[in-house]
Amino acid sequence: MTTREKVAHLLRRFGLGASQAELDFYEKLGVEGTIERLIEYEKYDEGFDVSVWEFGVNARNTLPILQPKQVAMWWTLRLLTTERPMQEKLTLFWHDHFAVSASKVTQGPAMYQYLETLRKHANGNFLELLRAISKDPAMILWLDNNTNVRGKPNENFAREVMELFTMGIGNYTEADIQEAARAYTGWSFARTGLQGRRQPTEEEVMQLLREGKPLLEFQFRPLLHDNGVKKILGNEGRFDGDDVAGILCGRPETSRYITSKLWHWFAYPDPEERVVERLAKVYRDSGFDIKKILYAIAQSDEFWSEKCVRKQVKSPADFTIAVGRSLGIGQSLLRQRPAESDLFTPIPRQMFGPLRGLVDSMTNQGMELLYPPEVAGWDWGTAWISSATMLERIKLSSVLFGQGRATEFGAAAGAAASSSSAIESAQKLCDLFDAELDGARLNEVAKAVEAGGGASTLSNPRSATRTLQLATKVLFAAPEFHFC
Amino acid sequence: MSDQITRRDLLRKSAIIAIGAAAPPWLASIAKADVVKMAAGRKIDPDNILVVCQLSGGNDGLNTVVPYANSAYYAARPVLALKEEEVIKIDAEFGLHPTMNGFKSLYDEKKVAIIQSVGYPNPDRSHFKSMEIWQTANPDGREQYGWLGKYLDNQIQSGSTNPVMALGLSRTKPDALKAKVASVPCFASLADIKAFVGDPDAERMLREVQGMDAYGSADAEAVRKANLTALDAMAELNKALDSYTPKMPYGNDQFGQGFRQIAHLIATSPKTRVIYFAAGGFDTHSQQAAAHSRLVQDFSNALKAFMDEMKSLGKDGKVSVLVFSEFGRRVRENASAGTDHGAGAPMFIVGGKVKGGMYGEKPDLVNLDRGDVPWRVDFRQVYSTVMDQWMGGDSETMFGKKFNHVNIF
Numbered sequence: 001m002t003t004r005e006k007v008a009h010l011l012r013r014f015g016l017g018a019s020q021a022e023l024d025f026y027e028k029l030g031v032e033g034t035i036e037r038l039i040e041y042e043k044y045d046e047g048f049d050v051s052v053w054e055f056g057v058n059a060r061n062t063l064p065i066l067q068p069k070q071v072a073m074w075w076t077l078r079l080l081t082t083e084r085p086m087q088e089k090l091t092l093f094w095h096d097h098f099a100v101s102a103s104k105v106t107q108g109p110a111m112y113q114y115l116e117t118l119r120k121h122a123n124g125n126f127l128e129l130l131r132a133i134s135k136d137p138a139m140i141l142w143l144d145n146n147t148n149v150r151g152k153p154n155e156n157f158a159r160e161v162m163e164l165f166t167m168g169i170g171n172y173t174e175a176d177i178q179e180a181a182r183a184y185t186g187w188s189f190a191r192t193g194l195q196g197r198r199q200p201t202e203e204e205v206m207q208l209l210r211e212g213k214p215l216l217e218f219q220f221r222p223l224l225h226d227n228g229v230k231k232i233l234g235n236e237g238r239f240d241g242d243d244v245a246g247i248l249c250g251r252p253e254t255s256r257y258i259t260s261k262l263w264h265w266f267a268y269p270d271p272e273e274r275v276v277e278r279l280a281k282v283y284r285d286s287g288f289d290i291k292k293i294l295y296a297i298a299q300s301d302e303f304w305s306e307k308c309v310r311k312q313v314k315s316p317a318d319f320t321i322a323v324g325r326s327l328g329i330g331q332s333l334l335r336q337r338p339a340e341s342d343l344f345t346p347i348p349r350q351m352f353g354p355l356r357g358l359v360d361s362m363t364n365q366g367m368e369l370l371y372p373p374e375v376a377g378w379d380w381g382t383a384w385i386s387s388a389t390m391l392e393r394i395k396l397s398s399v400l401f402g403q404g405r406a407t408e409f410g411a412a413a414g415a416a417a418s419s420s421s422a423i424e425s426a427q428k429l430c431d432l433f434d435a436e437l438d439g440a441r442l443n444e445v446a447k448a449v450e451a452g453g454g455a456s457t458l459s460n461p462r463s464a465t466r467t468l469q470l471a472t473k474v475l476f477a478a479p480e481f482h483f484c
Numbered sequence: 485m486s487d488q489i490t491r492r493d494l495l496r497k498s499a500i501i502a503i504g505a506a507a508p509p510w511l512a513s514i515a516k517a518d519v520v521k522m523a524a525g526r527k528i529d530p531d532n533i534l535v536v537c538q539l540s541g542g543n544d545g546l547n548t549v550v551p552y553a554n555s556a557y558y559a560a561r562p563v564l565a566l567k568e569e570e571v572i573k574i575d576a577e578f579g580l581h582p583t584m585n586g587f588k589s590l591y592d593e594k595k596v597a598i599i600q601s602v603g604y605p606n607p608d609r610s611h612f613k614s615m616e617i618w619q620t621a622n623p624d625g626r627e628q629y630g631w632l633g634k635y636l637d638n639q640i641q642s643g644s645t646n647p648v649m650a651l652g653l654s655r656t657k658p659d660a661l662k663a664k665v666a667s668v669p670c671f672a673s674l675a676d677i678k679a680f681v682g683d684p685d686a687e688r689m690l691r692e693v694q695g696m697d698a699y700g701s702a703d704a705e706a707v708r709k710a711n712l713t714a715l716d717a718m719a720e721l722n723k724a725l726d727s728y729t730p731k732m733p734y735g736n737d738q739f740g741q742g743f744r745q746i747a748h749l750i751a752t753s754p755k756t757r758v759i760y761f762a763a764g765g766f767d768t769h770s771q772q773a774a775a776h777s778r779l780v781q782d783f784s785n786a787l788k789a790f791m792d793e794m795k796s797l798g799k800d801g802k803v804s805v806l807v808f809s810e811f812g813r814r815v816r817e818n819a820s821a822g823t824d825h826g827a828g829a830p831m832f833i834v835g836g837k838v839k840g841g842m843y844g845e846k847p848d849l850v851n852l853d854r855g856d857v858p859w860r861v862d863f864r865q866v867y868s869t870v871m872d873q874w875m876g877g878d879s880e881t882m883f884g885k886k887f888n889h890v891n892i893f
Contacts, residue, residue: 067612104626106613313703364657366667373628373664382706387647387714388667390707394690394714395680402679444693451685470686478693479707 006031008434009309012484013266014038015085017322018434035298039123039291041084048082050074052112053209057346063202066108072369073355075115079321080330090122091115092317093265096377098133098165100142102370111370113214114138126258126288127249130165134241135218137189146188149224153181160375167253172233179230183239186225192217209343249288255280259293266297267308269381275302310436313381314484316365319393320358326433327409329354357399364392394476401469414464422446425455429471435481448474528876535746535759535805536660541767542611543809545829545857546847548780549598553577556849560816564772564823577846583781586788594840595791597833597892599866601845603859607811607827614810619659621864621883631867632758633663634882635875640665647717650758653745658760674725674745681722690715724752731796732789738763739786747793750803766809770820787834800836804874807832808863814855827856831866833892843890865890
């Protein structure tokens with residue numbers, strides 16, 4: 001593999017697709033430099049400063065009213081434009097792992113806060129992440145821990161923290177769950193600064209927004225907490241939730257479960273025993289340092305093997321966001337935002353259409369951001385594939401280039417694919433979208449360019465969209481295009 | 485039970501199997517499942533069709549099915565009340581909105597069940613929340629999947645499914661169709677299906693880019709097969725759509741166009757059993773009279789044309805249309821000659837096999853629920869009836885408990 005090919009592989013797995021602009025940028029850093037830049041993203045500017053509240057501003061209200069779907073659109077914009085692609089790829093992973101759905105947590109601000117909790121710790125320390133998400137208001141509401149009180153424990157969170165978040169099913173007893181539930185009693189949430197005493201005034205909410213503080217916060221209710229001795233997995237003590245998190249993170253089952261799942265997300269399913277051993281050791285030796293695990297993944301021979309490269313079924317986000325980033329949709333949308341925007345400047349209405357189009361497309365492909373289908377998150381791999389979901393993927397061509405759509409995307413793509421022959425334009429389109437097609441399939445895309453009006457139509461934004469719609473439809477229908 | 489299979493069933497069974505041999509795999513699988521259903525002695529026709537028509541925004545039930553003999557109605561609505569001499573009377577107490585002649589003639593044909601005072605416990609007056617409740621059939625509002633999605637998932641479990649079994653006529657997928665396994669294609673219009681397949685050249689390219697041979701990798705092969713199935717289904721649908729043109733007079737409004745396309749689908753896509761359609765504009769907070777009049781007129785005319793089309797195709801006994809809105813409207817009109825969000829409202833089930841008439845309880849305009857018509861029939865009773873007696877589903881599994889049926893079939 002050339003450096004450029006290696007960087008592309010990294011961008012597909014540790015990022016949000018290998019757009020030409022990103023490839024040009026990261027290739028100069030070399031493979032090691034790219035790995036460092038992607039994993040240690042906090043050292044670099046994200047290049048994204050849009051506040052989620054801009055999506056909730058409503059002319060009729062002084063206070064932004066934020067719906068979960070608006071948070072999903074805002075996140076989509078962030079996915080499209082971030083210069084820290086690994087941060088979002090990890091946030092998506094943790095959103096799937098610590099799955100909370102807005103179907104129950106219907107409050108947009110709580111869902112936003114939850115995403116920020118995941119994002120803050122995404123490449124940090126797993127124990128800190130686990131402790132933070134256990135105290136996140138959306139998670140507490142999602143798994144009913146606000147009803148988990150002394151004398152009347154609710155085991156929902158205690159069960160999932162063992163079954164789904166740390167050790168995996170079969171590694172604990174029902175008694176462990178019952179005891180752990182007691183440790184989490186009295187863990188609830190309240191309006192920030194008010195301890196549940198009253199509703200905040202409008203001015204108090206505005207103040208929190210201006211200061212960038214969350215509207216909800218974790219609340220420990222000592223009177224509802226069971227302070228007695230608990231026996232959990234062979235440990236005994238007056239444990240609280242933080243202690244349980246510590247016990248669970250230290251379990252050997254957790255070291256294998258978490259690292260295998262990370263490997264599955266970034267490389268391939270069912271890792272070999274040697275891979276699991278290697279990663280689990282990194283997890284333990286580093287004291288649960290996620291960055292170290294990510295480095296170990298990137299530095300594994302298996303990650304660079306034929307079994308891995310371009311063999312993973314793209315998730316709806318992998319597919320949709322990568323296409324959007326290749327076309328520069330995010331940047332073109334950001335250009336419509338007023339230069340002096342603050343968090344009370346409404347996002348221009350015309351920005352919603354394309355973002356909604358992409359959110360809807362991902363939804364119809366089976367991945368509705370902020371609405372994972374169950375506590376266990378989404379099923380990956382071939383579970384993404386059905387005739388109806390593939391239909392939606394192919395239909396993305398008309399979401400992007402269909403009638404009434406912004407021709408701006410067409411102008412950029414047309415310019416990138418413009419050439420003197422259909423086959424050359426087809427190849428350029430494949431490069432634009434990071435597609436690797438064999439000769440016969442490339443030829444079909446070339447035929448589509450020809451049928452759409454020919455390569456000469458691509459240089460003119462007006463005639464380009466029709467050609468692009470047909471050519472990308474054929475390209476998106478190519479089975480190879482659905483692997484990254 | 486096998487002794488319940490009639491000679492006709494057997495003939496039909498063998499015919500289906502004969503089709504199955506040459507049919508694409510998904511076609512064969514539905515044929516097989518249909519046989520299983522008949523073999524199990526089910527009386528429900530496996531080709532019954534359900535059309536769901538959603539009136540988004542909260543339809544004013546009281547000005548749709550008007551309680552013209554009720555003085556409380558006139559007291560609450562000095563501006564908006566429809567006069568006794570205006571309404572199209574259906575009995576001594578109720579009449580339809582004056583524009584609903586088409587609907588009335590269907591009612592006279594005994595094809596319309598009007599179920600009054602439908603709602604659910606602790607009515608929610610938020611559009612978003614109440615719509616979610618209706619679509620997921622769970623008033624707790626904590627449900628991942630839609631009620632039709634659950635039905636489709638069950639059908640998949642029993643092996644009976646195909647890519648066009650359910651279709652949404654909408655740009656985005658309604659919550660009602662959300663499912664764990666089943667995935668329902670949604671198109672804003674039938675023109676989108678045509679556009680998807682494209683001309684013969686485009687279709688050929690979409691097929692050829694799949695390659696002639698199976699892939700070595702199982703995952704790539706899964707993608708290829710899914711693509712080919714989708715193309716087969718859409719191409720078949722596309723071709724079938726050309727074989728028929730709806731003949732009744734449909735308006736150019738949303739209902740006219742919607743029901744025209746539904747008729748077109750039913751006439752040409754024998755494998756489609758669930759069609760979901762939503763029409764908006766019912767959130768009439770101000771100057772309601774003209775807007776609402778137009779909406780119910782369009783609805784009534786379109787439904788009449790649709791049912792006539794079904795009759796002309798000999799399919800009116802195969803189709804049931806379920807009409808609902810997320811809530812009714814406040815009994816008392818507001819100061820802007822409009823009405824605010826309410827609770828209980830009438831639902832309609834329309835079809836050739838429906839026992840026409842009035843069901844449920846007449847709206848109680850005296851003992852109001854926070855100013856609204858109190859619910860007397862749980863909408864899940866209606867869903868359960870439709871599921872168990874029309875679609876061959878299992879409502880108890882779907883809704884977690886048994887609801888009393890409304891005797892409309």
